[in-house]
Amino acid sequence: LPPRILIDAGAFETLLLSAIEVYPSEAIGLLFGTYSGSNFRCRLCYPIQAAARRSRFVYYSPFIVNRLIEAESSILGYPLVGMFHSHPNADARLSNEDRRDFLDGGYRVELVVSVRKNRSERPWVLSNSKLSGTVAGYRFELVGYVRSGRRILKAELYSPAIEVFNALVELRRSINSLESPSDLAFLRAELEETPALRVKGLWISERERRRRQRLILRLLQRFHSLYR
Numbered sequence: 264l265p266p267r268i269l270i271d272a273g274a275f276e277t278l279l280l281s282a283i284e285v286y287p288s289e290a291i292g293l294l295f296g297t298y299s300g301s302n303f304r305c306r307l308c309y310p311i312q313a314a315a316r317r318s319r320f321v322y323y324s325p326f327i328v329n330r331l332i333e334a335e336s337s338i339l340g341y342p343l344v345g346m347f348h349s350h351p352n353a354d355a356r357l358s359n360e361d362r363r364d365f366l367d368g369g370y371r372v373e374l375v376v377s378v379r380k381n382r383s384e385r386p387w388v389l390s391n392s393k394l395s396g397t398v399a400g401y402r403f404e405l406v407g408y409v410r411s412g413r414r415i416l417k418a419e420l421y422s423p424a425i426e427v428f429n430a431l432v433e434l435r436r437s438i439n440s441l442e443s444p445s446d447l448a449f450l451r452a453e454l455e456e457t458p459a460l461r462v463k464g465l466w467i468s469e470r471e472r473r474r475r476q477r478l479i480l481r482l483l484q485r486f487h488s489l490y491r
C-alpha cells in the first residue's frame with residue numbers, strides 16, 4: 264500500500280491560499296499533525312512569512328522554523344510532520360535540490376503544490392498520486408511525498424475540502440454564496456469525521472465517499488432553500 268496523507272479542510276484551504284498569496288513567487292510552510300505508520304494527517308498548515316522569495320527559489324531561516332515548532336507544540340500539541348512549498352507555473356515534482364533538502368530535513372512529509380492561473384473550472388480528482396483541481400481562477404496540482412529512511416515514496420493524497428469545492432461546482436455556486444458563516448461551519452463539522460476514519464487505516468470506500476458527497480449536496484441545497 265502507498266503511504267497516505269490526509270489534509271484537514273482548514274489546512275488545505277490555508278495551503279491553497281498561501282500559494283495564491285505570493286504567486287508567482289514560491290510559498291513555503293510547515294505541516295503539523297498526527298501519524299500512524301505511513302498514514303499522515305495534516306491538521307494545521309503554517310505558511311512561513313519571513314522568507315526570501317523568487318519564482319524558483321525560497322529561503323527561510325532555520326531559527327524561525329525551530330521557534331515555530333516550539334510554539335506550536337506548546338499551543339496545540341501537534342508534532343511537525345512535514346513541509347510544503349509551491350511551484351508557480353511548474354510541475355508538482357521534486358527537483359534534485361528539493362530531494363536533497365527533504366532527505367536531510369529530518370521530517371517525513373513533503374508536499375509540492377503546482378499553481379497556475381487558469382480561468383476554467385475543473386473538479387478535484389486524485390489520479391496517479393496527483394491531486395488536482397481549480398479554485399478561484401487558479402489550477403492546482405499537489406503531489407505528496409513520504410520519506411522512509413533514505414527512500415522517497417509518492418503518497419495518496421486526500422482532503423475533505425475537495426468534496427465541498429466539487430459540490431459547489433456541481434451546484435454552480437461560489438463559496439461566497441453560502442449565506443451564513445454557520446453554513447460552512449456545519450459542512451466542515453460533517454466532513455471532519457472522514458479523516459479521523461482514514462488515519463486509523465480505514466480508508467473509506469468509493470461508495471462511502473459518494474454517499475458523503477450526496478449528503479453534502481443535500482445539505483447545501485437545504486441551506487439555499489432555507490436562506491432564499
Ligand SMILES: [Zn+2]
Pocket residue numbers: 348349350356357358361375
Ligand atoms: Zn521545489
